[in-house]
Amino acid sequence: MSNKILIANNICKSFHDPITVQVLNNINFSVDKGEFISVIGKSGCGKSTLLYILSTMDTDYEGELFIDGVLMRGKKEKELASVRNAKIGFVFQFHYLLNEFSVLHNVMLPGLKMAKYSEKEVEHRAYEKLKVLGIENEARKMPNQLSGGQKQRVAIARALINDPLIIMGDEPTGNLDKKNSEIVFNIFKELAEVYHQTLLIVTHDNEFAARTNRIIEMEDGKIIKM
Amino acid sequence: MRYKLIASISKSLLLARLKQTMVAAIGVTFGITMFITLLSFMSGLNDMLDGLILNRTAHVRLYNEIKASEKQPIDLSEKFKGHYNFVSSVKPKDDKAEIRNSGAILRSLAADDRVVGVAPKIIAQVFYNVGSIDLTGIINGIDVDEESRLFFFKNYVVGGNYLDLKNTPNSIILGKGAAEKMMANIGDVIQITTSKGDQIQLKVVGYFQSGIQEVDKVQSYATISTTQKILGQPTSYITDLQVKLKNVLDAPAVAKEFQKKFNVDAIDIQTANSQFETGSSVRTTISYSVGITLLIVAGFGIYNILNMMIYEKMDSIAILKATGFSGRDVNNIFITIALSIGIFGGVLGLILGNALCHVIEQIPFNTASLPTVTHYPINYNPKFYIIGAIFSIITTYLAGYFPSRKASKIDPVIIIRGK
Numbered sequence: 001m002s003n004k005i006l007i008a009n010n011i012c013k014s015f016h017d018p019i020t021v022q023v024l025n026n027i028n029f030s031v032d033k034g035e036f037i038s039v040i041g042k043s044g045c046g047k048s049t050l051l052y053i054l055s056t057m058d059t060d061y062e063g064e065l066f067i068d069g070v071l072m073r074g075k076k077e078k079e080l081a082s083v084r085n086a087k088i089g090f091v092f093q094f095h096y097l098l099n100e101f102s103v104l105h106n107v108m109l110p111g112l113k114m115a116k117y118s119e120k121e122v123e124h125r126a127y128e129k130l131k132v133l134g135i136e137n138e139a140r141k142m143p144n145q146l147s148g149g150q151k152q153r154v155a156i157a158r159a160l161i162n163d164p165l166i167i168m169g170d171e172p173t174g175n176l177d178k179k180n181s182e183i184v185f186n187i188f189k190e191l192a193e194v195y196h197q198t199l200l201i202v203t204h205d206n207e208f209a210a211r212t213n214r215i216i217e218m219e220d221g222k223i224i225k226m
Numbered sequence: 227m228r229y230k231l232i233a234s235i236s237k238s239l240l241l242a243r244l245k246q247t248m249v250a251a252i253g254v255t256f257g258i259t260m261f262i263t264l265l266s267f268m269s270g271l272n273d274m275l276d277g278l279i280l281n282r283t284a285h286v287r288l289y290n291e292i293k294a295s296e297k298q299p300i301d302l303s304e305k306f307k308g309h310y311n312f313v314s315s316v317k318p319k320d321d322k323a324e325i326r327n328s329g330a331i332l333r334s335l336a337a338d339d340r341v342v343g344v345a346p347k348i349i350a351q352v353f354y355n356v357g358s359i360d361l362t363g364i365i366n367g368i369d370v371d372e373e374s375r376l377f378f379f380k381n382y383v384v385g386g387n388y389l390d391l392k393n394t395p396n397s398i399i400l401g402k403g404a405a406e407k408m409m410a411n412i413g414d415v416i417q418i419t420t421s422k423g424d425q426i427q428l429k430v431v432g433y434f435q436s437g438i439q440e441v442d443k444v445q446s447y448a449t450i451s452t453t454q455k456i457l458g459q460p461t462s463y464i465t466d467l468q469v470k471l472k473n474v475l476d477a478p479a480v481a482k483e484f485q486k487k488f489n490v491d492a493i494d495i496q497t498a499n500s501q502f503e504t505g506s507s508v509r510t511t512i513s514y515s516v517g518i519t520l521l522i523v524a525g526f527g528i529y530n531i532l533n534m535m536i537y538e539k540m541d542s543i544a545i546l547k548a549t550g551f552s553g554r555d556v557n558n559i560f561i562t563i564a565l566s567i568g569i570f571g572g573v574l575g576l577i578l579g580n581a582l583c584h585v586i587e588q589i590p591f592n593t594a595s596l597p598t599v600t601h602y603p604i605n606y607n608p609k610f611y612i613i614g615a616i617f618s619i620i621t622t623y624l625a626g627y628f629p630s631r632k633a634s635k636i637d638p639v640i641i642i643r644g645k
């Protein structure tokens with residue numbers, strides 16, 4: 001149990017609008033520390049839905065979710081927010097950087113929110129993360145001055161700032177061209193191998209999936225292979 | 227630390243929409259400016275109008291009302307005790323309006339430490355003789371020094387020197403309107419007829435202008451001793467004692483007490499001038515409601531800009547929540563934005579309101595009926611500024627409350643899925 005960062009027990013989820021459809025059906029799996037996992041499956045099979053539940057953003061489901069050995073059910077909105085803040089890094093298909101803040105400040109925001117380190121330290125750490133991703137030279141720029149690939153790397157740096165237990169990604173390369181996808185994949189690979197970062201990435205790219213440690217394949221709201 | 231982060235996010239969002247937030251802030255500024263100006267001006271005007279009457283009115287007036295005795299002889303009879311006695315056509319007995327024992331009362335009042343001072347007064351009904359026509363008039367016999375000290379007599383003497391009244395024997399200060407009717411100049415000698423039919427000549431040493439025309443056509447002033455002579459009364463004869471108190475609000479209670487203690491009639495300023503209170507409070511209410519209405523309109527401006535901002539910043543709110551900001555943090559961010567707009571606009575409004583008051587104060591305001599007023603009156607009461615500041619904060623808080631709550635309830639999953 002101690003090595004298991006995330007455990008999903010019998011997770012079920014239904015949407016009731018316009019008619020009741022069960023989207024996730026008895027999802028059972030766990031994630032060990034340091035694993036680099038990809039989740040694949042046909043469009044509409046429930047990958048994103050699952051990821052939002054695992055990331056604690058969606059609380060409307062049945063079953064149990066343990067993160068770092070702690071049951072997430074029954075926690076208050078504020079407590080879930082701090083779980084996301086400290087333990088989960090999320091990378092979306094779209095970068096979602098705040099245009100009002102510089103690249104560096106965007107990366108710093110979750111760190112400042114956690115308030116574990118002083119502002120100076122958070123700034124230093126953010127700079128280090130940008131360095132790992134090879135974009136430290138863009139630190140002072142505004143997000144709209146960056147290319148799509150660079151923006152996605154900033155979003156990854158932001159996900160890393162609080163040294164999360166796990167990084168979740170929902171098609172983080174979905175919006176990128178071949179070359180940039182390759183760069184992002186290599187970053188994930190490096191994070192997994194060098195820093196032993198745990199990663200759970202949803203992808204459509206089978207080539208991408210094939211190069212990860214473990215593939216979870218879904219179909220119609222069920223895990224068919226893992 | 228936490229608050230610093232919220233503040234810095236608020237600031238960035240504000241600056242990103244600088245133009246709109248400025249418009250919203252100017253709305254508040256306008257509201258507060260008008261609120262301050264209106265109240266300062268209205269209350270300056272109120273003070274002036276009140277001063278017109280109330281400054282010159284005794285807080286408690288002691289006098290002797292000529293009225294029929296409440297106890298008729300039959301009530302004293304043993305035989306008719308326990309009966310209902312009806313006496314018709316009761317007349318007051320031949321009693322004078324004089325306050326008996328006025329010397330002792332004056333001494334007793336001088337020792338009372340609630341009392342600032344007492345000005346004795348006699349009122350004499352006379353006719354001013356203008357050729358063959360008689361105009362009705364009232365001569366107020368006053369103690370010039372005390373009347374000046376307590377009731378600002380000298381401020382209302384517009385021609386001549388008020389001290390001449392004391393220094394020249396048999397002199398009179400005529401009401402401005404009366405003087406015009408009689409065509410009497412300073413230095414002229416006029417003739418009056420007393421109610422007993424005697425004719426007396428008095429020298430005009432000045433004009434008196436109260437600002438109320440009806441009063442100025444009738445009222446004139448002379449010293450107590452001159453008036454006693456006019457009435458043919460001894461030097462102890464006093465009909466009114468005008469008491470000025472340290473605290474006006476004590477007047478009703480003190481009037482009751484004096485009435486019992488000195489066995490005279492007493493009326494307090496509040497009872498005697500209740501219509502002025504009503505006028506003042508109506509004007510004040512109008513100013514407050516106009517000011518507050520303007521602020522509410524400004525509040526809607528803030529409400530709009532925040533709603534727009536939240537709509538535009540859905541993505542940012544979603545990502546903040548996804549990366550660990552709680553609903554409460556998001557709520558605080560937008561409340562901070564609203565309050566910043568309110569405080570900035572409010573402070574600017576207070577400053578501009580004060581400036582506008584100074585401008586209005588410079589505008590000349592000359593009217594024949596108000597000799598002591600040369601410029602528009604302004605009351606710089608700090609109370610208005612405090613109320614203005616509090617109201618601007620309350621309205622902006624309320625205007626920010628609902629949009630902020632909406633922002634805090636945004637579900638990040640819905641936003642992120644929608645992309």
Ligand SMILES: Nc1ncnc2c1ncn2[C@@H]1O[C@H](COP(=O)(O)OP(=O)(O)OP(=O)(O)O)[C@@H](O)[C@H]1O
Nearest residue numbers: 015016017018023042043044045046047048049050
């Ligand atoms: N808010 C909603 N209301 C009703 N049904 C929904 C809602 N959101 C998603 N669904 C349905 O749930 C199912 C799973 O959606 P989900 O987004 O998880 O698919 P996905 O596996 O991520 O697909 P893709 O690969 O295209 O992103 C789909 O059939 C979708 O129509």
Ligand SMILES: [Mg+2]
Nearest residue numbers: 047048049170
């Ligand atoms: Mg999806």
